């Protein structure tokens with residue numbers, strides 16, 4: 169049976185190119201095979217942001233697959249909630265719901 173482990177702050181990044189998967193909520197998941205039936209996984213935006221402990225990695229432009237460092241922001245969960253509250257009026261102002269799809273539940 170396959171075993172999956174999430175990469176944590178301070179873990180060495182496994183060697184080799186990871187497999188890139190887009191999750192159903194639009195995030196990019198990296199998956200390394202580290203042994204027979206053994207995998208290490210990490211969401212790309214968290215890795216780019218340095219795997220911050222107890223913090224939320226926010227996508228400034230609302231696109232969960234846009235993991236350029238300049239699009240990412242490391243926030244406390246309360247700061248993060250207020251950031252999302254702040255973008256709500258823009259979605260109602262013709263920005264289109266598609267642009268912000270999935271961000272309401274962004275971890």
Ligand SMILES: [Zn+2]
Nearest residue numbers: 225226227274
């Ligand atoms: Zn966010």
